[in-house]
Amino acid sequence: MKPVPLTEQAxxxxxxxxxxxxxxxxxxxxxxxxxxxxxxxxGQVEVTITPTYTGCPAMDTIAADIRSKLLSEGATQVxxxxxxxxxxxxxxxxxxxxRKLEAYGIAPPVESSGDVNALFGEVVVVHxxxxxxxxxxxxxxxxxxxxxxxxxxxxxxxxxxYFKCLKPPVRRNFAPGT
Amino acid sequence: xxxxxxxxxxxxxxxxxxxxxxxxxxxxLADTHLVLAHRLSELxxxxxxxxxxxxMTNIALDLLGTARNLFQYAAELEGKGRTEDDLAYLRxxxxxxxxxxxxxxxxxxxxxVVRQFLFDAWHVPLLERLRDSGDHRLxxxxxxxxxxxxxxxQWSGEWMIRLGDSTEEARRRTEDALKECxxxxxxxxxxxxxxxxxxxxxxxPDNASLRADASAHVERVFTEATLPIPPDGYWHKGxxxxxxTEHLGYLLAxxxxxxxxxxxxxx
Numbered sequence: 001m002k003p004v005p006l007t008e009q010a011x012x013x014x015x016x017x018x019x020x021x022x023x024x025x026x027x028x029x030x031x032x033x034x035x036x037x038x039x040x041x042x043g044q045v046e047v048t049i050t051p052t053y054t055g056c057p058a059m060d061t062i063a064a065d066i067r068s069k070l071l072s073e074g075a076t077q078v079x080x081x082x083x084x085x086x087x088x089x090x091x092x093x094x095x096x097x098x099r100k101l102e103a104y105g106i107a108p109p110v111e112s113s114g115d116v117n118a119l120f121g122e123v124v125v126v127h128x129x130x131x132x133x134x135x136x137x138x139x140x141x142x143x144x145x146x147x148x149x150x151x152x153x154x155x156x157x158x159x160x161x162y163f164k165c166l167k168p169p170v171r172r173n174f175a176p177g178t
Numbered sequence: 179x180x181x182x183x184x185x186x187x188x189x190x191x192x193x194x195x196x197x198x199x200x201x202x203x204x205x206x207l208a209d210t211h212l213v214l215a216h217r218l219s220e221l222x223x224x225x226x227x228x229x230x231x232x233x234m235t236n237i238a239l240d241l242l243g244t245a246r247n248l249f250q251y252a253a254e255l256e257g258k259g260r261t262e263d264d265l266a267y268l269r270x271x272x273x274x275x276x277x278x279x280x281x282x283x284x285x286x287x288x289x290x291v292v293r294q295f296l297f298d299a300w301h302v303p304l305l306e307r308l309r310d311s312g313d314h315r316l317x318x319x320x321x322x323x324x325x326x327x328x329x330x331x332q333w334s335g336e337w338m339i340r341l342g343d344s345t346e347e348a349r350r351r352t353e354d355a356l357k358e359c360x361x362x363x364x365x366x367x368x369x370x371x372x373x374x375x376x377x378x379x380x381x382x383p384d385n386a387s388l389r390a391d392a393s394a395h396v397e398r399v400f401t402e403a404t405l406p407i408p409p410d411g412y413w414h415k416g417x418x419x420x421x422x423t424e425h426l427g428y429l430l431a432x433x434x435x436x437x438x439x440x441x442x443x444x445x
Contacts, residue, residue, distance in 0.1 A: 054323055055243025084247070084318035087325065141329050142233035146240065150229065166325050 006074050011037045011045055018069050021061040022145045023163075025104040028062055032092025035083055043076035050088045052166075053146035089167045101163055102129045107151065109165035126162050128153035136160075189254065190314055196379055199372035200313065201255040203382060205265065206275035206418055208248035212266055213426070214280040214297060215241035216433050218290075226287050233333055234290070240326040247319045267437035271420075271427045278417040279362035281426040288351035291337040292359045295399070298331040300366040303391035307383035316381070335399045342403030356408055364413030367392075 015034055020026045028034055028049075036048040047066055051059045063080040070078045090109040093101075098108035107129045126136050133155035141164070143150040148161040192200060218238035225231025249262035280297060284290045305327055308320035341352045367389045369377065376382045400407050416422070436443055 051243075051322070053240060053243065054247065054326060055239035055241070057239075084322050085314075087318075087322045089325070140229035140233055141333060142229070142236035144232070146236055146326075150232075164329075 005042055006039065006045065006070075008037050008039055010073075011039070011047075011070065011075075014069055014073050015047075015066065018062070018065050020058060021065065022056075022058045022147075023101070023104070023106065025100045026093075026097050028066065030094045030097030030100060032094060032097070033059075033062065033088060043074070044079075045070050045075045045077070046079045046081060048081045048083050050083050050086075052088050056146050058145075090163065090165050091167070093163075105129050105160060106148065107160060107162040109163050111165070124165065126151055128156060128158065129160055130158050131156040192313070192381075193379070196376065196381070197255065199376050200381060201252055202275065202372055203376055204248055204252040204255060204316070208245050208252055208265070209274045209276040210280055211241045211245035211248060212433075213274070213276045213429065214294075215239070215245055216429060217280065217282075217284060218294075220284060221290065230287075237294070237330050237333065240323070240330070244319065244323045247322070251315050251319070263437070267434045271422055271430055273420060274422065274426060274430070275418050275420060276426075277362070277365040278414050278423055279359065279366065281417070281423060281429060282359060282362065283425055285355065285358075286351055288341055288348070289355040289358065291334055291341060292352065292355040294330070295334040295338050296359055296363045296396075297366075298327065298334045299392040299395045300363075300388060302327050302331050302395075303388045304383065304385075306391075307388070311382060312380040313382075331395070335395070338399050338405070339403040342400070342405040352403075352405065356405070360408040361412055362414050364410065365415045365417060368413075368415060368418065370418060 012029070012034075015029050015037075016027050018028045020028060020031050023031075031052065033049045033052060034047060035050055036046075038046040038048075040046060047070075049059070049062065049066075059082075063082075066080060067078045093109065101108045107126050110124050110126060125134050126138075127134055128136050128151075131153060133153055135154040136151050137154055139150040139152050139159065141149050143161050147163055147166070149164050150159065151162045152159045215238045218234045218241070221231065222235045222238075223231065225234055245266070246262060249265045252265055253260050253262050279293060282289070282293050284293075302324070305320040305324040309317050309324065311317045311320070338352070341348045343349075367385045369385050373382060373385065377384050396407060417426075
């Protein structure tokens, strides 16, 4: 039987089954890294992705995983393109993705509380994904992967990962000509 | 390993006389990121505590990612068929264009922190202004890296305060490190004649103009850290022109060993 030709919609659907290799509870769609899908000719698929963290080794794995998934589902040629602009931010994480993160034990990114540390900017309150306490403390801004910080809950005493909020910093104005 | 390239960014036409200067500038930025990334990666498994080991290697990874973006772009600008790997692994020490600061050895933890702090104080304002570069690719790379650099500058600033306003030993080591590293800071704010041409064309900021922001950051953090700001004096220079300290040769020997010994090896 001749396989059904891939459609753009079918490709998006297939991408739901490609997990983030470092946080496998998220698909690449939950993560928000897939920018575009094109089918320039029958069997040919072009997928454009945006990196999360510049040096994240998962990006190479994600590209390889997308390719093998699509090749195994009837694509004959897969091109993965990387696009830097507009840059990925944690706003691109889907709401479903944020819920999956918390259920998995990783605190999802939160907006700043409005508290400002004079020297280093805004302070965030991260909820413990286990007991939901707000009484948590930052252990290190750098965790087990580029996208995570390490926190500890002062109530249930469990250490946990926090998916860092990553956004373009506020633009400062510079005098023209500098 | 599959490596997606930045093919979604079409090449931009620049006037012929700017192509070589732009190639050199992008290479200088790439080398700067790679050499510091390598220095920090040397600490993998050797950090003073696990969390800081991970912090330094995370910063190394961010810088390495930026270096890759820049090397890929440099290879395209050169257009002679060299790849990002050729540029990183197969150029000799006099062809490297990083400023001398980033090749300083790790020394003790205070040295590592002071070197990082001085680098970050320059790096963040540089990326902020490169976002507005007339070169779309440099602007995109800077915009992407700036988000991460904000975590770096926070880390190094917090450690300066913790070490400076601390025990007698921590303070002495931090002052020693400052004494050694400070005279390498000035090179970051110099402009070559090629860079002046790029600045005039709106492709890069005037490095000298970054100093005010960098100094303001130093002043804020040093006040908190109760550290005196060293006076400007003699600046060590030459890295951007390929005249390096002896340390870079040893670094490259380790970095390039595998490709030099087994050419063309891949993961």
